[in-house]
Amino acid sequence: MLFNSIEFLIFLPIVFFLYWSVFNKSLKSQNLFVLISSYIFYGWWDYRFLFLIFLSTVVDYFIGKSIPLQTQESRKRFLLWGSMLFNLGVLGFFKYYNFFIESWVELISSLGYEMQSTWTLNIILPVGISFYTFQTMSYTIDVYRGNLKPTKDFVSFASFVSFFPQLVAGPIERATNLLPQILNRRVFKSEIAAQGLRLIVWGMFKKVVIADSLAPVVDNIFSGFDTYGGGTLILGSIYFAFQIYCDFSGYSDIAIGISKLFGFELMSNFKFPYFSRNIGEFWRRWHISLSTWFRDYLYIPLGGSKGGRWMSLRNIFVIFIVSGFWHGANWTFVIWGLIHAMLYIPSFVLNTNRKYLTAVVAENSIFPSLKEAFQMGVNFCFVTIGWVFFRSESTEKAITIIGKFFTEFSYHTPYKDYLYYYIVPFVILEWLFRRDERLTNVNKLLWLVLTVIFLIFITAKFGNQQSFIYFQF
Known part of the structure; x- marks a missing residue:
């Protein structure tokens, strides 16, 4: 269902x-x-x-x-x-x-x-x-x-x-x-239920309005990768980065919101990961329940970072390879994990992997500094390259697509409008929300607008619902 x-x-x-x-x-x-x-x-x-x-x-x-x-x-x-x-x-x-x-x-x-x-x-x-x-x-x-x-x-x-x-x-x-919550009596609280409804609306907005609108474009670009130039393939990769994020984090928001309706508090799973300044921060903000599961039940039992530098590096490779393999039975997922291991290791060696533990980007400012903007941009580029392997059916296809980024680039590309209609407005909304993960202080008028937009889109797509990407994992 x-x-x-x-x-x-x-x-x-x-x-x-x-x-x-x-x-x-x-x-x-x-x-x-x-x-x-x-x-x-x-x-x-x-x-x-x-x-x-x-x-x-x-x-x-x-x-x-x-x-x-x-x-x-x-x-x-x-x-x-x-x-x-x-x-x-x-x-x-x-x-x-x-x-x-x-x-x-x-x-x-x-x-x-x-x-x-x-x-x-x-x-x-x-x-x-x-x-x-x-x-x-x-x-x-x-x-x-x-x-x-x-x-x-x-x-x-x-x-x-x-x-x-x-x-x-x-x-x-x-x-x-979760189990202690199930073993204890729940009492209905209207303010908690209202928070749940807001998260459901936001999750549905991300899934139906953003992810489902980008899905056919991404499918078209990746299926016709041999006919498109580098510029179009870059756009398609960026669109997939936002498709998978909005699809998966949208599901998590809906799940957390529904749980609140029944008196349960689930753990956070996403904390605006594309605003991360390095790969270590990204993995503290992306699919948190899985990354912390591997940390607590695999990385630490293997010795964590207490057994010397080489053992720590080995454990990092194991974690990321297993994480990639967890996602699917294809070598593309293993390579995706290896890419993230290679991105993470320099940060680990230089002791910058735990640099941004608590403070969000531009904590006390409306706009990020030039340094922060550069860090986020570089980190997003590397993550997006990894997503090419995640999305591709074969390693050969992924390598061909990435090669075209640099050899057949052209500014003349279709599908530019999706960048302005979906990506830019969504990024602005996420930026405004970045200090309020559970969206408890968002303006009621904005919620009304988001709800209306979501209802319009789901009505237009009635009978043609897109499944969630992570159902296949």
Whole structure:
């Protein structure tokens, strides 16, 4: 069920009404209703996937309960590895099985041996599997570390795993944050609900007005890359940078807003990443729930930055390669991760990766300084080059596109109008919002204008809703 679909526009008010008026008598009934609603939401795509998420829930629920009962550390580790191998095994089979088979066949063929890929399977990737497997693994790991006591309430745990606002595209919630909220009674607060509605409108605006308007242009440019010059391909890459940002951050804003309607606070996932002054700041502002997940559950266990310079560099490469591979079964994603590793390492070596930890750009000014503007511009250019690999179907295509940036550049290019109609106004809005991440102090008239624009666009595109990009991951 898409957030920007007529089905969801019917589903959400019904669930909201029943949640607060019928099932608010007890915590158990509220959580049971959240679970039922979440399974209806998820099963709307394909009811067969419900068994998979239920199985993952059952496995981690019982392993989580069993870990504290063990007296020997080896048995605790055995249970932890059982949870991780199960979740990663399921994820690996559905997402990467064919990729590894096809890569093996290509490798053997490159050595001069003929081999048919008869072992490939017609596998459908379950929506959101990368998100909820990481979410359940974080629960088991935190229980093992002693950071969280396992819950004995299966319904509450199942609600945590399948919580419908963020189930299929994040944020990837931690059990230490979301599960305690599920285990405690919620009380309706009108001011929190109003904040939620504002975030929903802003998220829908980003998705429907910006991302969906840019999508056909991006598709056209990237599919016809061999016929366009460098100028058009640069524009197409910039448009994709904003398409994926508005699409993904729009989903996160909607998810956070919907959660507020039901009395839950989700973690932030985006903090105006294109206003970052270096790549370290970018990764503290982009897909925060994933980058912090890798930091806490992979980078630090590998030794983090405490094992010497070479070990730290190794860990950085591992993190970015795994992050790229998490996004999809294609070498283009791995190269995208490598690009970001190469961008991050100079900042790490020079100790500038943690330079901008708290203050936003132009903290006490309307406009950025020339230095800040230059830093943001350079950082955005490097990030956009990385997006070319992320968007391309093959490494050859990405390299050809980037090569044309420098060899066939021309100012005479179509699609310029989208720059002025969508990108520039959106960047101005983001700049005005940059100090107010949850948009709590935005003028009511502006919200009315954004709402009207969103309604006009969604009415014009009725019946032709664009899926969210990160559903494929």
